[in-house]
Amino acid sequence: MDTMADGSLARMRLAIGGIDHALVLLLGARARLAVRAGRCKVRAGRPLADPEREARVHRRVEAVARRIGLPASTADGLAALAIADARRAQGIDPDPDPAAHAPPIGSRHAMHIPHLPPRPPPRSCASCLRPGAGRRCCARCRPGCSSACSSAPWPRCWPRRSPMAASTSWRDAGWAST
Ligand SMILES: O=C(O)C(=O)C[C@]1(C(=O)O)C=C[C@@H](O)C=C1
Incomplete structure (x- = not known):
């Protein structure tokens, strides 16, 4: 051998x-x-x-x-x-x-994309939530966050809909949230 x-x-x-x-x-x-x-x-x-x-x-x-x-x-x-x-x-x-x-x-x-999870809502980012404002952040508030607004960061940030960040299954599937 x-x-x-x-x-x-x-x-x-x-x-x-x-x-x-x-x-x-x-x-x-x-x-x-x-x-x-x-x-x-x-x-x-x-x-x-x-x-x-x-x-x-x-x-x-x-x-x-x-x-x-x-x-x-x-x-x-x-x-x-x-x-x-x-x-x-x-x-x-x-x-x-x-x-x-x-x-x-x-x-x-x-x-209708059969084998992918539905698109997640924009991610929340605790560090750029204005205290009590109940808003989601956007790319301009903090790089890496979902880009939901195009001009002034705060007024255009998305209203918070759920305390959850992006769905785990979406993240697990390796998708960016934008
Ligand atoms: O280029 C596109 O438009 C695609 O959707 C990608 C792709 C490919 O796999 O290369 C898929 C389907 C289309 O018929 C043409 C090309």
Whole structure:
């Protein structure tokens, strides 16, 4: 038995495991961005499914794969999975036939995002609550707080609705509250 080779194999497997972990985290981050992109499209009155953009995503990852000597089909397959996830996260059919499934322009469809918890209320921040004022803080009161106001901090701060800060499940899901 070659113990040196065994040691190397173990190290390689550790590194491979790290890459697998990173891939999953990256795919999760991508899906979260896609949810936000979906909300932007709804606000902009655009259809959720964007086949041209999907084609560009495919072309770009294929080009990167070719540059590093990876089969383009591998990158293509990964992009297809990621896009299907994004479409699912946006509440549209993962089937990439856009003509069949694109919701009408202006549809509120994207606001129903099946596998994510609902958007939390803005976070409270004890240190910038005016004593007795019963208000939520905003980004201008304190960096890192929810940005609910755009001009003068106090008058525009949100009225406090509940003593609870952002929902734990949302935080656990790794979402920012803005
Ligand atoms: O770019 C967008 O508009 C997205 O929603 C992201 C994305 C993607 O996963 O790349 C997902 C669905 C669209 O059909 C196009 C692209």
